[in-house]
Amino acid sequence: MFESISDKLDRAFKVLKGHGQITEVNVAETLKEVRRALLDADVNFKVAKTFTDTVKEKALGQNVLTSVTPGQLLIKITKDELTKLMGGDATDINISGNPSVVLMSGLQGSGKTTFSGKLANFLKKKKGKKPLLVACDVYRPAAIDQLHVVGEQVGVEVYSNKEQKDPVKIAQEGIEFAKKQGLNMVIIDTAGRLAVDEKMMNEIAEIKNAINPQEVLFVVDSMTGQDAVNTAKAFNSRLNFDGVVLTKLDGDTRGGAALSIRKVVDKPIKFIGTGEKMDALDVFYPERMADRILGMGDVVSLVERAQEQYDAEKVRKLQKKIAKNQFNFEDFMDHIQQIKKMGSVKDLMGMIPGMGKAMKNMDIDDDAFKGVEAIIQSMTVQERVQPELINSSRKKRIASGSGTTIQEVNRLIKQFEETRKMMRMMSNKKNMMGMMNQFKGMRR
Structure with a gap:
């Protein structure tokens, strides 16, 4: 990024x-x-x-x-x-209605449907809302089916009506359905449209006027750079939207849209998409983004992601084991799984001050821990619980079973021992995030 x-x-x-x-x-x-x-x-x-x-x-x-x-x-x-x-402070999404209605707008291919699912997931998990996704794209083939797939992925109901060809009526029907079902959040996914297409721009303006949403979001692919800003101006002149969503920011190494769009349209960036997974959605914090642009990392976001994934009771039990020097490969594997849930490994490492520059030419993908997991999975339960049992013959068997070499097995065991020592040293500290540094060398 x-x-x-x-x-x-x-x-x-x-x-x-x-x-x-x-x-x-x-x-x-x-x-x-x-x-x-x-x-x-x-x-x-x-x-x-x-x-x-x-x-x-x-x-x-x-x-x-x-x-x-x-x-x-x-x-x-x-x-x-x-x-x-970039706006100074983060700007919240307006979810004051009952149901609260959010209308999506943007070009075709900007990521509206995927973002709609991500937003539903975000509002459900972090805001305690009961969302409904409404399929109002009646033009793109399989658009309705795609939204149903997205809804299933995040466990959110989807309202659609393939017999109805008027998106205004579908939006209204969706809101009524939400009221009857006791759902308090409605997210309207609309068709992508060009700003120069007068008929399509009139249509989304009609949808807005008919449903009077609490929030209108303009979803834009950040990789389109300056074109994203120009499109935002055109949409804003017709819709007077409330905020911007930048998708595919993880693939944009330039950042022109993020730096220009607030100044040009005078509307806040509210969310950013940082990956393909349904939880790869972040609230946009201008100060944190400025830190990242200047290579200062983003420790606050890193800690927040960790707190979301780590169960407090689990952490308490782990700290007890660490204090007694009982941390083992089962715990090690569990720790890796928690880190993977936090998002892209490279993105996480980039949040650590100084690590962004060190990693700029490194290719770290989401399979970065694949070799480590294979080695641990090739151990017996007893070996995972009692690492000191692993002798030369056991190492040979583990290497063979995991498709790795004895040298790789030795390297993992050494890294594990170093991690265990460091965790013991930190056992009296509440913040365990220093452990992240131990994983930067674990690549296949």
Whole structure:
């Protein structure tokens, strides 16, 4: 995420390295590179120019403390301005109605249907809502079936009516169905449409007027860059939507849409899609995103994801085992499963300060733990519970059973012992997130 712009900004700030003070000359040179980095990331030209002019104005004339270098000061100012550029604070979705209605809008292929499922899953698990998905795309082949599949994946009911060809009526029927079933959240999935298609734009405007939703969201593929911003302007002029959803952000190394869209349409980014799984949805936090763009990581989001996956009682029992030095391969395997549930391994590692740069050329996919799991699964239950039983002959059998080598088995056992030692040292601390560092070397 944002690898390209992060690298270029990092190089830009190196211009100030070694300077004892901020001057108009060295700031101008640095910000020229910053502006170039923003434009290369497909940020709107006016947004990029206004941004760098503001940073320059704030940087010049500031006294640099003895403990702060000019480069550090400019990075701090840049981070603050990036945060403001993307909206300052996170903006909640409006779920005040009963039922509360959310209308989806956007281009075809932007990810509306998948996001509708992700949002239903988010509202169900994190907000305690009882959602209903409503299939109003009457044009795309198999669109209704796709929404039913998505609904099944997240355990949410879907309302559809294949006999009805008027999406306005389907939306109204869906809301009535939700009321009768005692469902308090309705998510309307609509057909993708081009902003220049007057008939289709009139249709979604009619749906909005007919159902009066609490929230209208514009879903956009972040990988379309500046085109995403232009499309958002066109849709906003017709719908006056309440917020933006950026999908496929995990595949966008540039980040132009995230940096431009708030400034251009004056509407907040509310959610970001960070992967294909149904739980790969995050609330958009401008400050956290600014940290990630500048290579500072995002520890807060990492801890939040961990807290969502780790059962408090499980953690308490694990801490007792660690304190008694009884942590074993069964616990180790369970720990790996919890980490995998938290999301993409590479994305997780990128949240650790400093790790983003170290990993930029590393190919870490979701099968990163496959070899580790195969080795542990090839152990007997007794070996998992009592790792000290694993001798040379057992290692040979484990390697053969897992399709790995004895060297790989030895490496895993060594990593396990190092993890066990570190966890013992941390057993008196409540925050166990330091354990993540032990997994960065576990690749097939």
